Amino acid sequence: LLEQYFITESDNRQAIEAVLESLSRETGEAFLIFGPYGAGKSHLLAVVSLLAEFPACWSYFLAAHPEFSRLAPSSGRKPLVVQIPLDDYSGPAHSLEQIVFQHIEAELSSVWHKAWTPLADRSYFLDLFEKQVLSHRESEWSNFLKTRRPDTSWEEMKENATQQAAELAHEFLKEIGLPLDCRRSRAEAMFSLFQHLRSHDYSGTVLLIDELSTFLASKDKQSLNRDASFLQFLAQQSGTSPLWIIATAQRSLEDVGDIDSHTLRQIRDRFHGRFALSISEIRRVISDKLVEKHDAAVFPAKVAAIHRQYDQHNTRLAFSPEELSFSYPVNPLVLDCLEALAGNYLSSTRSLVAMVQEGLSKEDFLSEDAARLLTLDEIFDLEREELLALPEARRFRQVWEFLSRNLPSMVEPKDLERVQVIIKNLLLISMVGLRWPVSRFADAVIGCRERTLWGNRVEVERLLRRVWRKGAYVEVTRSAELGATEYFLDADSDVSEALRRKMNEALAALSKTDARVSEWALQTLDGETLPLSDFSAVRSVGIEWMGVRRYVNIGCRKLSEMKAEELTQAAATLESPACWEDGWLFISPPCVEPEKERHIWRQNTQQIKCRFRHGLLVWLPRPLEDNEREIMLEHAAANLLLADATLSASRKGREIRTRLKELLGEMKEECRRALYRAYLEGEVLGIDEGVAINPESLGAEKWEELLADLFASSFRKIFPDLASIAPRQRLAGRSHTNRIIDSFMRAGQAVLAPGSALEEHLRNYLEPLGFLQREGNRFQLAIAPSPFTAHLLSLLPEPAKEPQPESVISYAELEGRLRKGSFGLTPELVELVIAGLVRAGYLRGLDGFLSPLHLSQISTPMCDNLPFLMKASPLSEKEQTWLSAVGKRLFGYDADSLDLAEQEVLWDHLRGWTKRASADLPEMREHLEEFIHSLGQEKIRWSTSCALLQQITRLLEKDFSYVASAPGVSLFLEAAQQTVGGPEKTIDALEGFAGLRQFLRQYASALQQAHLYLGDSRLTLPEKSLAKQRTALLDKFTAGEEMIPHGASLVAAWKKLHHGYAVRYQAWHAHQHSLARFRAYLELKKSEGFRLGERLAHAGIDERGDFASFVSKLNSALSLHCDGSALTGVLESSPVCPECELRLGASLALPDAREMGGRLEAEVEKMQARLFDRQRIALLRKRLLAEAPGELRRRLEKLLSTSGGLTRPELTGLLSPEAAEWMRRQLSLRVAARRRSGELTELFGHREMTKGQALRLFLCWLDEQNLLQEEDLVVIE
Incomplete structure (x- = not known):
C-alpha cells in the first residue's frame, strides 16, 4: 500500500504533503479533500492512518517517496487515530456527533489501546450507570462483579478507583449489549477526551472521516444543519487543540443540501486545507x-x-x-x-x-x-x-x-x-x-x-x-x-429534427448543376486572401508589380457561355490606350467540369495574335469531391430555406429560422474552406499552350499579392522593357511624383542632406529613368540618351516653329501610348518623364490655346494642368552664336555648338541670372549712391555705371521666367535691340553690369569702411612706409568708376595696410601697458606700511583725510592699466583701443613711484603719532574698562600700554580689523548722559523687592524718559 502509492499528480501531492506536514505540528488542523469516486480518497486516508499511528511504516513510504523525508515524525509522538467510514451509516438514522464519539470510545477500548474512558465526568457516568442499569440488572451485575472483582466491593472501587470502576461498568454494558449515552455536551466530551489522552501520553487525536458528502446528502434539513454545526465545532477545536480532522467528500458541502449560510461560512473558514484529488x-x-x-x-x-x-x-x-x-x-x-x-x-x-x-x-x-x-x-x-x-x-x-x-x-x-x-x-x-x-x-x-x-x-x-x-x-x-x-x-x-426535415425538402429541390449553388457558394469567399464573392460582376482591381500599380479586370464567367469573338475583343480592348486595364482574369464557377472548360479555353483563344493576348487568364478550380459538392448543396439549401417566408408564420417556424441562422454561419465557413482548397489546388491557364500556374505554390497571403504572382509572367511578355526603368521602390499615388517635380525638377538641381527623404525618392524613381546626375550631395536633372527617351520622342509629331495642331499631341494621348507601349509606363512614371523632358528642353508644354508653358507654370498633377505637348525646336545659327558668347563671357560655359539639352541648360543659366539681377537692381542703385556719397565724390564721375543700370533696368522689364529657350532667346534679343542697341552691345552691357554687380556686392562695403578708417583723426602713422601706403590708397579712391575693375586689388591693398597698422599698434599698446611699469604701485599696496595705514585710517586716526587722498591717487595710477582684450575685434573698425584711447606713438602718463613711496611713509608716521596722543590713550583706556574680558580686550590693553614702543609689524598685528573698528566707534562716541552712583545706592539700600521691581527701578534711574539709544555713552560719576 505505502510503497506503490501514486502521488505523481500535483493536486494529490499537495493534499498528502499538507496533511503530513500538519501532523508534525503541535496544534491540529481541519482538512476537506474532494474527489470523484475512485480518485483515491480512501486510499489517502489509509496512508495517513498508517503513517500517523505506526512510525515504523515511514520506512516503507520513504523508500518509494524519499522527497517526504523532511515530514517524518520525531520520536515520542503517539496520536490516537480514529477511522470513521460514514458509508456504513444511514443518514437519517444516525447523528454525526454520535458516530464520531462512538468511534473514539471504540478505538480507545480496542485491544491495542485498552484506554477506554467515558467522554464525560466519571462521577456523572457512574451515577447514571447505577440509576439506569443497576436498578434493573442488579442480579446480573452481582454475578458479573463476582467473576471480575471477587476481592473488591463496588462501593470501595467507586470511592478509591473511579477510572477502574468506569471501565468495569463499560465492560458490563458491552457484555449485556446495552448502550448508555453519558455525554451531556460536546465541549465536555472533548474536554474529557483531551484530559484522558494527556494522562495516557497521547500527542493528539486524528479523525479520518470518509464519504462525508454522501452521508450528509441523505439528511433532512434539520439533521443536516445539526451535523454541520457539529462539523463546525470540530474544526474550531482543531485550531486550538491537538485535534486533526481529515474528511473526504465527492461533492462540495454547498451541493449536499440546504445548510445554513452562517454555518457553511464558518465551516469554510475553519477548514483551512481544502484540496481536490485528480482522477488522472x-x-x-x-x-x-x-x-x-x-x-x-x-x-x-x-x-x-x-x-x-x-x-x-x-x-x-x-x-x-x-x-x-x-x-x-x-x-x-x-x-x-x-x-x-x-x-x-x-x-x-x-x-x-x-x-x-x-x-x-x-x-x-x-x-x-x-x-x-x-x-x-x-x-x-x-x-x-x-x-x-x-x-x-x-x-x-x-x-x-x-x-x-x-x-x-x-x-x-x-x-x-x-x-x-x-x-x-x-x-x-x-x-x-x-x-x-x-x-x-x-x-x-x-x-x-x-x-x-x-x-x-x-x-x-x-x-x-x-x-x-x-x-x-x-x-x-x-x-x-x-x-x-x-x-x-x-x-x-427537438427543433433540430424539424429543421433537418426542412433541409431535406430544400435539398430535394436543388440539383448539382443549379446555378444558385455556385452563386451562393462563391459568396462565402469574402476573406482577404480569396475574395471571389466580389467578382460576381466584373470589377477592376489594382495590383503591384515591379514597383508600379497596374489594373486588371476580374469576373466570374463560365467559359462554355463565352465565344471566341468575345475573348478576341477583350484582348483588343486591353491594347487600346483608352483602356486602363492590362489584363483579364476569368474565374470559372466551382460546379463546372475543369477538363471541358480547359478544352473550350484552348479552342477559343488560339486565333488571338495581339501582344495583349498574354493578359488573358482563366482560373479553374480542381474537380470537387463528393463531400465538397454535398457541402455546397447543403449551404445552398440553407439559403433557400432562409428565404422561405412561411417560417415566420408560427412560433416553431421562428425557432427553426433562428436555429437556421446559427447553422448558416457554420455552413458558410465550411463551404468557404472547401472552395478555398478547391481554387488554390486548381490551375490558372494563359493563352500559350501548356502554360498553367498552380496558385497553391505561389505562397502569397493576400489577394493582391496572389494576383501579382498570377499576372507576373503575362506582364513580362506584354511590357518587356519595363524592367530597365522600373522604380526601385513602390510608386503608387501622386505624393512622391508631386514632391519630386515641385522640389527638384522645377529648379533642375538640389543640394540634399545625406539620407533625406527627397534624396531617397530621386535615387529610387529618377535614377532608374536615367534622369539624374550626382556629384557628392549635389543632384542635377540630366537626361541621358537612351532607347527609352528615343522611343518616347518617336511618339510625338515633328515640331514646327510655332505650335500647330498637327505638331502637338495631347497629354492624355501620349500617356496612353506610353502606358500601353513596351515600357509600360504608369501614370506616375509618365508624369515624371514628361516633367523631366519639359524641364530639360526636349518637350514644350502648351496650354489649351497652344501657348507655351514653362514647367514652373504647370501645377501638379500635370495630367490635369498640361493639355498639350510638342517637341522642342533648336535655335537658329545666329541665336546659338549669341547664346554661346553670353555663356562664355558671363558663365564661363564654352561650347561651339548647342544641342536641345545644352541650349536649354544655358538659357536656364541666363534666365536665372536675369531674374536674380532684376531683383538686385533697386539695392544696387541705393548701394552705388551710398558708396559715391561716402567717398565725397560727384555723381558725374560714375555716370557710365548709372547709365548702365538704367539700360539693364529697361532690358529686364520683360519677364523671361516662363519661356523655353527658343522663344526666350528670340524675345531677349528683340528687347536688347530696343534698349541696348544690338546683340554685341547687349553682351558688353551684360558683362559690364555683371562687373558692377560684383563690385557692389563684394568690394564696395570694404572700400567704404577703408575710406572712413583712413580719414579717422585718431589714426597716426609715424612710419614712412605706412604713411605712403595710406596716401597712395587715398589717391586711388579719387579715381571714380575706374575703381570698378580694380576692386579686388584695392581691397587687398587696404587689408595689407590695415594688417601692418594693427600689428604695430598692438605691439605699442602692449609696451605701454606692460606689467613692469605698474609693479612698483602694486608693491606699495602690498607693503607693511600700507596695511598699517589702512588699519589706522579705519580706526579714525586719519582725521584730515590725507591717507585717503594718497590711496585714491595710487588706485588711479593702477586703473590706467589696459589688458587689450578688446583690441582683436575693435581694430577692424577703430584705429585706437576703446578702453584707453591710446594712439600709436603716444606715451601713457604715470605718477613717480618713489615720490608715492615717500608720501606713504610720511602719512603713516603722522597717524602713528596721533594714535599715541596722551589724551586719546587715556580716553581709550577708560572706555576699555567697560569691555568684557576676551581676545579683543587683551589686544587693546597691550596696544594701549606700549605708548608707541612697537614695530610696525607688531602694531599691525595688535591693531586687528576688530580692534580698529572698536577704536573708531569709541573715538566717534559723544557723552549722552551723566549719572551719579550715589543716587543708585540710595534707591536700592536696605530694601526688599522682586527682580522685576528692581529692574524697573534701575531703568528709571538710568533713563527715566527713555531717550537714550543702545549706542549712547553714559558717564557714571
Missing part, C-alpha cells in the same frame, strides 16, 4: 498495476511501432507514443472522457479502475491483436445499463433509444456497425459535456473493433455528417480549420 492517476494504475509487462525494456518500442500503424497518413495524432505507452491497451483519449465521467456519473456505480479492469478482462478483447485498444464504445457497452438507469442520464437514455431504433433507416447497411461505434463514442462524450473536434474524435476511436475507422478522419467526418443530416439530436459547430468541426448530441432539442 488512473494512467499510472493501468501502466504499473493492471498491465503486466513481460519485457519492460522493449515495451516502449513495441508501443511506438503500434502508434506508427495508426498514423500511416501522417495526420499527427492527438496522443503521442509516450502517452499511449502509459495507458496501453486503453486509448489515451478515452481516459480524458472517463475522468469527466467519474465526476458526474461513476460515483453512483463503481470506480474507474474497476470499469477499465473489466473492459480489459473480456475474452474477446484479449484475443485481439496488439493494435486493438479499449475505446469508449466498449466502455459504453459495459456501463450502458447502469449509466442510463441513473436519473441524471434519463435524457441520454431517450437519445440512445431513438438512435438505436432509427439508425438502420438513417445509414446504409455497410455503414451501420461503424456508425453505431461512432454514436456510442459521441454519446459518452456528450454526457460529460465535452465537445471534441473531428480530428480528436477520430483519434479517440483508434483501436476500436471497426478497423476501417482507425486514423481515417475523412471517413469519420463523413459518417458524422451523415448522422447529422439524417438523425435527430446530433448537432454540429463548424470551423474553418481542417478537422476542427465539432459534432455533439443535444438531448434537449
Whole structure:
C-alpha cells in the first residue's frame, strides 16, 4: 500500500504533503479533500492512518517517496487515530456527533489501546450507570462483579478507583449489549477526551472521516444543519487543540443540501486545507498495476511501432507514443472522457479502475491483436445499463433509444456497425459535456473493433455528417480549420429534427448543376486572401508589380457561355490606350467540369495574335469531391430555406429560422474552406499552350499579392522593357511624383542632406529613368540618351516653329501610348518623364490655346494642368552664336555648338541670372549712391555705371521666367535691340553690369569702411612706409568708376595696410601697458606700511583725510592699466583701443613711484603719532574698562600700554580689523548722559523687592524718559 502509492499528480501531492506536514505540528488542523469516486480518497486516508499511528511504516513510504523525508515524525509522538467510514451509516438514522464519539470510545477500548474512558465526568457516568442499569440488572451485575472483582466491593472501587470502576461498568454494558449515552455536551466530551489522552501520553487525536458528502446528502434539513454545526465545532477545536480532522467528500458541502449560510461560512473558514484529488492517476494504475509487462525494456518500442500503424497518413495524432505507452491497451483519449465521467456519473456505480479492469478482462478483447485498444464504445457497452438507469442520464437514455431504433433507416447497411461505434463514442462524450473536434474524435476511436475507422478522419467526418443530416439530436459547430468541426448530441432539442426535415425538402429541390449553388457558394469567399464573392460582376482591381500599380479586370464567367469573338475583343480592348486595364482574369464557377472548360479555353483563344493576348487568364478550380459538392448543396439549401417566408408564420417556424441562422454561419465557413482548397489546388491557364500556374505554390497571403504572382509572367511578355526603368521602390499615388517635380525638377538641381527623404525618392524613381546626375550631395536633372527617351520622342509629331495642331499631341494621348507601349509606363512614371523632358528642353508644354508653358507654370498633377505637348525646336545659327558668347563671357560655359539639352541648360543659366539681377537692381542703385556719397565724390564721375543700370533696368522689364529657350532667346534679343542697341552691345552691357554687380556686392562695403578708417583723426602713422601706403590708397579712391575693375586689388591693398597698422599698434599698446611699469604701485599696496595705514585710517586716526587722498591717487595710477582684450575685434573698425584711447606713438602718463613711496611713509608716521596722543590713550583706556574680558580686550590693553614702543609689524598685528573698528566707534562716541552712583545706592539700600521691581527701578534711574539709544555713552560719576 505505502510503497506503490501514486502521488505523481500535483493536486494529490499537495493534499498528502499538507496533511503530513500538519501532523508534525503541535496544534491540529481541519482538512476537506474532494474527489470523484475512485480518485483515491480512501486510499489517502489509509496512508495517513498508517503513517500517523505506526512510525515504523515511514520506512516503507520513504523508500518509494524519499522527497517526504523532511515530514517524518520525531520520536515520542503517539496520536490516537480514529477511522470513521460514514458509508456504513444511514443518514437519517444516525447523528454525526454520535458516530464520531462512538468511534473514539471504540478505538480507545480496542485491544491495542485498552484506554477506554467515558467522554464525560466519571462521577456523572457512574451515577447514571447505577440509576439506569443497576436498578434493573442488579442480579446480573452481582454475578458479573463476582467473576471480575471477587476481592473488591463496588462501593470501595467507586470511592478509591473511579477510572477502574468506569471501565468495569463499560465492560458490563458491552457484555449485556446495552448502550448508555453519558455525554451531556460536546465541549465536555472533548474536554474529557483531551484530559484522558494527556494522562495516557497521547500527542493528539486524528479523525479520518470518509464519504462525508454522501452521508450528509441523505439528511433532512434539520439533521443536516445539526451535523454541520457539529462539523463546525470540530474544526474550531482543531485550531486550538491537538485535534486533526481529515474528511473526504465527492461533492462540495454547498451541493449536499440546504445548510445554513452562517454555518457553511464558518465551516469554510475553519477548514483551512481544502484540496481536490485528480482522477488522472488512473494512467499510472493501468501502466504499473493492471498491465503486466513481460519485457519492460522493449515495451516502449513495441508501443511506438503500434502508434506508427495508426498514423500511416501522417495526420499527427492527438496522443503521442509516450502517452499511449502509459495507458496501453486503453486509448489515451478515452481516459480524458472517463475522468469527466467519474465526476458526474461513476460515483453512483463503481470506480474507474474497476470499469477499465473489466473492459480489459473480456475474452474477446484479449484475443485481439496488439493494435486493438479499449475505446469508449466498449466502455459504453459495459456501463450502458447502469449509466442510463441513473436519473441524471434519463435524457441520454431517450437519445440512445431513438438512435438505436432509427439508425438502420438513417445509414446504409455497410455503414451501420461503424456508425453505431461512432454514436456510442459521441454519446459518452456528450454526457460529460465535452465537445471534441473531428480530428480528436477520430483519434479517440483508434483501436476500436471497426478497423476501417482507425486514423481515417475523412471517413469519420463523413459518417458524422451523415448522422447529422439524417438523425435527430446530433448537432454540429463548424470551423474553418481542417478537422476542427465539432459534432455533439443535444438531448434537449427537438427543433433540430424539424429543421433537418426542412433541409431535406430544400435539398430535394436543388440539383448539382443549379446555378444558385455556385452563386451562393462563391459568396462565402469574402476573406482577404480569396475574395471571389466580389467578382460576381466584373470589377477592376489594382495590383503591384515591379514597383508600379497596374489594373486588371476580374469576373466570374463560365467559359462554355463565352465565344471566341468575345475573348478576341477583350484582348483588343486591353491594347487600346483608352483602356486602363492590362489584363483579364476569368474565374470559372466551382460546379463546372475543369477538363471541358480547359478544352473550350484552348479552342477559343488560339486565333488571338495581339501582344495583349498574354493578359488573358482563366482560373479553374480542381474537380470537387463528393463531400465538397454535398457541402455546397447543403449551404445552398440553407439559403433557400432562409428565404422561405412561411417560417415566420408560427412560433416553431421562428425557432427553426433562428436555429437556421446559427447553422448558416457554420455552413458558410465550411463551404468557404472547401472552395478555398478547391481554387488554390486548381490551375490558372494563359493563352500559350501548356502554360498553367498552380496558385497553391505561389505562397502569397493576400489577394493582391496572389494576383501579382498570377499576372507576373503575362506582364513580362506584354511590357518587356519595363524592367530597365522600373522604380526601385513602390510608386503608387501622386505624393512622391508631386514632391519630386515641385522640389527638384522645377529648379533642375538640389543640394540634399545625406539620407533625406527627397534624396531617397530621386535615387529610387529618377535614377532608374536615367534622369539624374550626382556629384557628392549635389543632384542635377540630366537626361541621358537612351532607347527609352528615343522611343518616347518617336511618339510625338515633328515640331514646327510655332505650335500647330498637327505638331502637338495631347497629354492624355501620349500617356496612353506610353502606358500601353513596351515600357509600360504608369501614370506616375509618365508624369515624371514628361516633367523631366519639359524641364530639360526636349518637350514644350502648351496650354489649351497652344501657348507655351514653362514647367514652373504647370501645377501638379500635370495630367490635369498640361493639355498639350510638342517637341522642342533648336535655335537658329545666329541665336546659338549669341547664346554661346553670353555663356562664355558671363558663365564661363564654352561650347561651339548647342544641342536641345545644352541650349536649354544655358538659357536656364541666363534666365536665372536675369531674374536674380532684376531683383538686385533697386539695392544696387541705393548701394552705388551710398558708396559715391561716402567717398565725397560727384555723381558725374560714375555716370557710365548709372547709365548702365538704367539700360539693364529697361532690358529686364520683360519677364523671361516662363519661356523655353527658343522663344526666350528670340524675345531677349528683340528687347536688347530696343534698349541696348544690338546683340554685341547687349553682351558688353551684360558683362559690364555683371562687373558692377560684383563690385557692389563684394568690394564696395570694404572700400567704404577703408575710406572712413583712413580719414579717422585718431589714426597716426609715424612710419614712412605706412604713411605712403595710406596716401597712395587715398589717391586711388579719387579715381571714380575706374575703381570698378580694380576692386579686388584695392581691397587687398587696404587689408595689407590695415594688417601692418594693427600689428604695430598692438605691439605699442602692449609696451605701454606692460606689467613692469605698474609693479612698483602694486608693491606699495602690498607693503607693511600700507596695511598699517589702512588699519589706522579705519580706526579714525586719519582725521584730515590725507591717507585717503594718497590711496585714491595710487588706485588711479593702477586703473590706467589696459589688458587689450578688446583690441582683436575693435581694430577692424577703430584705429585706437576703446578702453584707453591710446594712439600709436603716444606715451601713457604715470605718477613717480618713489615720490608715492615717500608720501606713504610720511602719512603713516603722522597717524602713528596721533594714535599715541596722551589724551586719546587715556580716553581709550577708560572706555576699555567697560569691555568684557576676551581676545579683543587683551589686544587693546597691550596696544594701549606700549605708548608707541612697537614695530610696525607688531602694531599691525595688535591693531586687528576688530580692534580698529572698536577704536573708531569709541573715538566717534559723544557723552549722552551723566549719572551719579550715589543716587543708585540710595534707591536700592536696605530694601526688599522682586527682580522685576528692581529692574524697573534701575531703568528709571538710568533713563527715566527713555531717550537714550543702545549706542549712547553714559558717564557714571
